Amino acid sequence: MMMCNAVLAVLVCVAASLLCVAPALAYNPDNSVAWADDRWNDHDDSHFPGYIDNNHDCTNYASACIFFGGVQRDGHWYCYKITYNTYNRSLEWDNAQSMRLYFWGKSGVSEVGGGYAFDPNLRSQYGFAYPNNDIAMIRGDVVSINWHKNSDNTTDHTEFGVGYGTSRYNASYTGDLIDQRGSDRLHAIWSCADRMTPSDRADMVLRVWHISDSFTN
């Protein structure tokens, strides 16, 4: 009997240690999109609220989507709750430029279809093809936007890809859809064609990137 208990204890310890060293969860876009569709306008979300960024939390929201897809926080990309209304979060978590730079260059992250620039000269500069509302974007992809290339060369905004369909805001537009917070949107066209004028889109650069299912940071 004692022998059995000892063997059982060893087995429990081995199983526990195996669990502890198990690799980080792979990225599951379905889980991230489920969270994105649930919290697209919830600025009081208890895990990663928007109000502490004065509701300018497009990138906090996109990071949270990626996190709920299974990508683990690390020493650079993190957000932790300290008290009921204080959070410790890194620039890589909630700043559009820092977040893009954190992920880009890592194994398992790739740019999708070359991105998008409305102006022909910018497309030529970046080597992008002419943008369509429907591109090779899939659920769980991320869109990094520079609103006005002429002002600088940095990312100002982040959207989260959630699938394909018709815009909730303008039924004339069908294509790849995103969710975002800041200007809260559920199922809007990724290229902003359903809510921005040609002149306001003229100087935009949008870069779409994909996180592979096996991504670990």
Added chain:
Amino acid sequence: MNQKRGRRRWLVASATGVVVVVAAVVTIMILSGASSSPPAPSSSDMQAIQATIDQFHTLKTAASAAEAESDPLSSTVPATAISAADAPYQEGLGAIGAASFAAEPGVGDYVQLIADLRRNGEIVLKEEFKVLSLDYKWSCDNGDVVVWATIWNGVVERVWPGKIGVGTLPAITYIDATPTYQYRMRNVGGVWKIMAEDLVFHSEDGSTTQYGPDTPHFVDSNPLVTIPVGAASSVSSSPAPEPSAAATEAN
């Protein structure tokens, strides 16, 4: 003992003298700096600046409307139609803007950019603008004047769900927003010309079922441009009427 006292007095007097001289120099530097900074534009200058900005947007409205008249069932705008719309646009742009401004994305190539939208099923029928407010921000050392203009920008489009001329009949859509742009203006021979345009506050349509300056719009409150130290306080004039409170949904 007396020698020591004398030396101490001399040191105190010297230190006081140095402090007084430094304070005087600093005061003179501040005053001379303030007096040498370029003056703010006069009210008539601001009116002329707004006229130039208005003219730029009027050119775009005319160019977009001219293009819309070409083949409404074609995914491409004929080269002749592009040239016909572009010629007056370029001529007008040359009169109100610098070459560097015309080279900016979406400015000199505006006509082609609107034509390219057809590849995505969008036919621009008219893009229109209205300056809602104009604020002087600062003057550059070379005399250039920097202003911020909040602009109502609307577009009327015929959008085909797929390829133009194929499948479901298209709907007419209305999209508008109220972004703020920064314009750097230069007085060239008595004419205020646009040297550069930069987006300050990003804006999106808040309700695509409503159209006009007084309808809901999302307006970001994070400026996308760098504001020089001390420039923010130099807001001076607003010749155009302010947008109504209903026109913005500040984030």
